[in-house]
Amino acid sequence: NNQQTRKDEL
């Protein structure tokens, strides 16, 4: 999901 993808970034 979008939130998980986003949190992958630093």
Add this chain to the structure above:
Amino acid sequence: MNIFRLFGDLSHLAAIIILLLKIWKSRSCAGISGKSQILFAIVFTTRYLDLLTSFISLYNTSMKMIYIGCSYATVYLIYAKFRATYDGNHDSFRVEFLIVPVGGLAVLINHDFSLLEILWTFSIYLESVAILPQLFMISKTGEAETITTHYLFCQGLYRALYLINWIWRFYFEGFFDMIAIVAGVVQTILYCDFFYLYVTKVLKGKKLSLPA
């Protein structure tokens, strides 16, 4: 993870380490804005609170811990160990003018009205302007040491690479995050003027000094 993202992270890491080593080797933090470094420490702390709640990957966790650790080490060197060399008179940017509006914006415009999300959003907004005290200090003194300009270049390059990363992810993964993108564009724009000086002066072997 695409190559732009990876090199963005590495460029960010290089910036942090260049600054830390510069201060450590020269035993001096002259010309470095302690305020910008405190802001970056706040940025990392508020953004990486998810270290406590979720595990994404070993890479993700270790990079986050390195960023946090190095940013606190930098603040410690500036305000404690080499405090005598800190140029506080020239580091006169009023950070409350950044923190207060950025905090307000994070409460107003976020993905989800929860503490962790608001703090994450706050860190994104704050990061986009955290370099301003440093740029302000350079504009005040009219010059920067070459190693300091390498630090700034790596910081700016990191942001520019992240922008390309987001374009990539939009095309190939259909993923985009408006908050991160807008803040990232703002942050990159702040470096444009500096990029110009870096290319026209520093890369040609001259010291970065601004016209009086």
